[in-house]
Amino acid sequence: MRSYKFMRAALTAASALILLLASQGAAQAVMDCFQCHERAAFQKKVKHQPVAAGQCSDCHSPHVARHDGLLQQGVMALCYSCHTEAQAKHRQGFMHQPVRTGECLSCHDPHASDYQGLLSKRSSDACFSCHSDLPKKYKYTHTPYGKGECASCHQSHQSPYPNLLTKEPEALCLGCHPLQTVRQKHANYPAELGNCSSCHSPHGSNRPALVRNVLHDPYAAGCKDCHAAKGAPVTVDTCLGCHPQVSEQMASSHNHLVRYGENSCIACHSPHAGDKARLLKGKERHVCGTCHEATFQRSETAEFKHTAHEACSDCHAPHGSNHPAMAKAPINTVCVACHVTHEQFTHPIGEKVFDPRTGQMMTCASCHTSKGTDHRNHLKFAGTRDLCVQCHRDH
Amino acid sequence: MKKLHSIPARRLLLATILALLPATALAQAPWQWQMSLKIETAGNAMYMPAAVAFDRESERYYAVDAGRNRLVSFTRDGEMLKAFSADDRLKAPFDLVRLDDGRLWVVEKGRNSLTRIDIGAREVKPHILRDGSRQVFPDRIAQEGGRLHVLDRASGQVLRLAADLNVEQRFGSPDTAGGLADFVIADGSVWGLEARAKKVFRFRSDGSIAQTIQLGEQVDFPVSLAVGDSGLYVLDRHQNSVFAFSEDGRFRYRFLGPGHARGQLHFPRQIRFDPWGRLCVVDEGNGRVEIYTR
Numbered sequence: 300m301r302s303y304k305f306m307r308a309a310l311t312a313a314s315a316l317i318l319l320l321a322s323q324g325a326a327q328a329v330m331d332c333f334q335c336h337e338r339a340a341f342q343k344k345v346k347h348q349p350v351a352a353g354q355c356s357d358c359h360s361p362h363v364a365r366h367d368g369l370l371q372q373g374v375m376a377l378c379y380s381c382h383t384e385a386q387a388k389h390r391q392g393f394m395h396q397p398v399r400t401g402e403c404l405s406c407h408d409p410h411a412s413d414y415q416g417l418l419s420k421r422s423s424d425a426c427f428s429c430h431s432d433l434p435k436k437y438k439y440t441h442t443p444y445g446k447g448e449c450a451s452c453h454q455s456h457q458s459p460y461p462n463l464l465t466k467e468p469e470a471l472c473l474g475c476h477p478l479q480t481v482r483q484k485h486a487n488y489p490a491e492l493g494n495c496s497s498c499h500s501p502h503g504s505n506r507p508a509l510v511r512n513v514l515h516d517p518y519a520a521g522c523k524d525c526h527a528a529k530g531a532p533v534t535v536d537t538c539l540g541c542h543p544q545v546s547e548q549m550a551s552s553h554n555h556l557v558r559y560g561e562n563s564c565i566a567c568h569s570p571h572a573g574d575k576a577r578l579l580k581g582k583e584r585h586v587c588g589t590c591h592e593a594t595f596q597r598s599e600t601a602e603f604k605h606t607a608h609e610a611c612s613d614c615h616a617p618h619g620s621n622h623p624a625m626a627k628a629p630i631n632t633v634c635v636a637c638h639v640t641h642e643q644f645t646h647p648i649g650e651k652v653f654d655p656r657t658g659q660m661m662t663c664a665s666c667h668t669s670k671g672t673d674h675r676n677h678l679k680f681a682g683t684r685d686l687c688v689q690c691h692r693d694h
Numbered sequence: 695m696k697k698l699h700s701i702p703a704r705r706l707l708l709a710t711i712l713a714l715l716p717a718t719a720l721a722q723a724p725w726q727w728q729m730s731l732k733i734e735t736a737g738n739a740m741y742m743p744a745a746v747a748f749d750r751e752s753e754r755y756y757a758v759d760a761g762r763n764r765l766v767s768f769t770r771d772g773e774m775l776k777a778f779s780a781d782d783r784l785k786a787p788f789d790l791v792r793l794d795d796g797r798l799w800v801v802e803k804g805r806n807s808l809t810r811i812d813i814g815a816r817e818v819k820p821h822i823l824r825d826g827s828r829q830v831f832p833d834r835i836a837q838e839g840g841r842l843h844v845l846d847r848a849s850g851q852v853l854r855l856a857a858d859l860n861v862e863q864r865f866g867s868p869d870t871a872g873g874l875a876d877f878v879i880a881d882g883s884v885w886g887l888e889a890r891a892k893k894v895f896r897f898r899s900d901g902s903i904a905q906t907i908q909l910g911e912q913v914d915f916p917v918s919l920a921v922g923d924s925g926l927y928v929l930d931r932h933q934n935s936v937f938a939f940s941e942d943g944r945f946r947y948r949f950l951g952p953g954h955a956r957g958q959l960h961f962p963r964q965i966r967f968d969p970w971g972r973l974c975v976v977d978e979g980n981g982r983v984e985i986y987t988r
Binding site: 534535536549550551552554556557558559563590591593594621622623624650651653654656657658659665679689 | 732733734736737739741742744760761785786788803804805806827828829831847848849850851872873874890914915932953954955960961978979980981982
C-alpha cells in the first residue's frame with residue numbers, strides 16, 4: 300500500500316515536470332519563430348486566436364511538412380479542424396467558390412488583420428479582387444454597392460439562396476424599398492409585382508432607376524406585345540412565336556424546355572432587360588449552375604479540369620441538340636474547334652473507327668472527359684497503361 | 695484463442711473475410727447483367743437511344759434510336775429483328791408505346807408531335823397537342839388500358855388524354871419552380887419524378903398526390919424512375935448510377951458506374967421494368983439498352 304502511494308506521488312510529480320517542460324518548450328518555440336519571422340507582421344487589430352496565444356505549432360510544423368507554409372494539413376482541413384461548425388454549415392445550399400474549393404486564404408489572413416473576420420483586405424476590396432469584371436461605379440449606382448457594402452445583400456460563405464443572397468430576392472429588395480412605394484412607382488405593371496432583378500440591376504446601370512442596360516425589344520416598346528391582360532400568363536409559345544430559330548433548336552432529342560413557372564424561357568433569360576445581348580439572368584456559371592451545380596462542383600474540385608469550364612456555351616447548345624451531352628456539334632468537331640492541332644496526331648477517331656466496347660464511333664470523349672478528372676490531360680484513366688487496356692485487352 | 699495467432703489460422707480468417715466480402719456486396723446490389731440490346735454491325739450501331747418499350751404479347755423490345763431516326767425491335771432474348779424508320783419520315787423520335795391493337799404512338803421531338811404509326815396500313819400521322827390555349831411539348835409517353843399519358847415538358851405535368859387526344863386529367867408537382875422529368879404507371883398509379891427537388895410523387899387518378907418521397911442527397915441528377923415489386927429505382931444521369939429505394943423512400947443501395955464496359959453507363963437516359971421483371975437501362979452514350987435480372 301505504501302509503495303502504491305509512493306508510485307502515485309512519483310507519477311504526479313513526473314507529469315507536472317513534463318507539463319512544465321512542455322510549456323517552457325512552447326514559449327521557446329514562439330520565441331524561436333519570432334527570431335526569424337518579424338513580430339510586427341502579426342501585431343494587427345484582429346489576431347487569429349492561436350497567433351494571439353503564441354501557438355504557432357497549432358497550424359505549422361517547425362521542421363518539415365507535406366504542405367506549403369509548413370502547414371500540418373491542407374488549408375481547408377486545417378481551418379475546419381477548429382471551425383467545425385462552419386464546416387457543417389458550408390456544405391449546405393449555394394457555396395461561394397473559394398469555400399467550395401477550400402481556398403480560405405483567398406479572403407482571410409490566417410495570422411492577423413486590420414479588418415474584422417481576419418479579412419486580408421477591406422471587405423469590398425476582397426470581393427473585387429476576384430470579381431474584377433464588375434465596375435466599381437456605374438452612371439447610376441445602387442447605394443449599398445457604391446459604398447462597398449457587398450454584405451448588405453450577399454453572404455460570403457454560403458446561402459440557401461442563389462447568388463449567395465442573404466434573403467429571398469424580393470424580400471431583400473423590400474427590406475429597403477417599402478412595398479407601398481414600389482406599388483406607387485409601378486402603377487401600370489401588367490403582372491404581380493416581384494422578380495425585381497428582371498428589370499433592375501442590383502449593382503448599377505447606365506439608365507435611371509437602375510433599369511438594366513440592354514432592353515428586350517417588346518419591353519422597350521411597352522408591355523402589351525407579350526402581356527395580353529393583367530395577370531394573364533405569358534407562355535413559352537409567345538417567346539417561340541418571335542424566336543423561330545430557338546423553336547428549331549428546341550425540336551431536338553435533348554432540349555432545355557423545362558418547367559419554370561408558366562414559361563421555361565425565363566428560367567435562364569430575363570424577359571425584360573439584361574446586362575448583355577442574350578438577356579441571361581447572370582453569368583453562365585450561375586445560370587447553368589442553378590440546375591447543374593453538382594457538375595460545376597465536380598469540375599472545380601477535380602485534380603485536372605478543363606480551363607473553359609465556366610463558358611458552357613462554348614461547347615454546349617443551351618436550347619437543344621441532337622448530340623450527346625447537348626454538345627453544339629458532334630463531339631470531335633467541338634473539341635477540334637479549340638484543339639486544332641490534335642486532329643493531326645491523335646489516336647484514330649471519327650466515323651470509320653469504332654469503340655470495341657460499345658460499337659460507337661471513337662471520339663475524343665472515348666478517352667477524355669472535360670468535367671474534371673484525377674488524371675493528366677483530362678484522361679478517364681491513367682495514360683500510362685490503364686487507359687489503353689480498356690480497349691486493347693490483348694496488350 | 696491461441697490458435698488464431700498461428701499463421702494458418704490468420705490466413706483462414708483472412709480468406710473467410712475475403713470470401714464473404716463479395717457476397718455482402720452482391721446482397722446489396724442483387725442485379726446481374728443479362729444482355730444488351732444493341733446493333734453489332736459496324737457503323738450501324740444505335741446512336742443516342744432515348745427509350746425502350748415492350749410488347750408483352752409477342753415478347754419484343756422496341757428501342758427508340760433517336761440519333762438515327764428509327765425504331766429497332768428485338769426478341770425477348772436480345773436478338774435484333776428490324777429497324778424501322780417509317781420511310782425516313784421520323785424526326786428525332788424520343789419515346790413510344792405499343793397499343794394492344796398493334797398501333798404505335800411515338801413522341802417525335804423533331805416535329806413536337808405525338809405520332810400514330812399503323813405499320814400494317816403504312817400510315818404515319820403526327821398530332822400536335824394542345825392543352826387549352828397552350829401548346830404541349832410531349833416528352834415521355836405511357837399507356838394504361840389503352841389511355842395515353844404524356845409528359846408535357848413545358849408544363850412539367852403528365853397529361854392523361856381522352857380518345858380524341860384532348861387533355862382529361864393533369865398530374866403535376868405542387869412546386870411551381872420545377873416540373874416532372876419522367877413518369878411511369880405502376881400498380882394503377884401514376885408515379886412522377888421531380889428532378890430539381892429530387893422527389894417522387896405517387897398520384898391518385900384524380901391528379902391529387904397520394905404519396906411524396908424525398909430522395910436523399912446522394913442523388914445528383916435524377917432523370918428517370920422505375921417502380922417494381924422490389925421498390926423504387928432512380929437513374930442518375932450524371933453519376934451514371936442506379937439508386938434503389940424502398941417504396942417509403944429509404945435508400946437501399948446503388949449500382950453501376952461510369953464508363954463504357956459492361957456494367958458501366960455513359961449518359962444513361964431511361965430506366966424501366968420490362969413485363970418479365972427485368973430492369974432495363976437505356977444507356978444513351980454507349981448506344982445500347984442494358985438489361986439486368988435479379
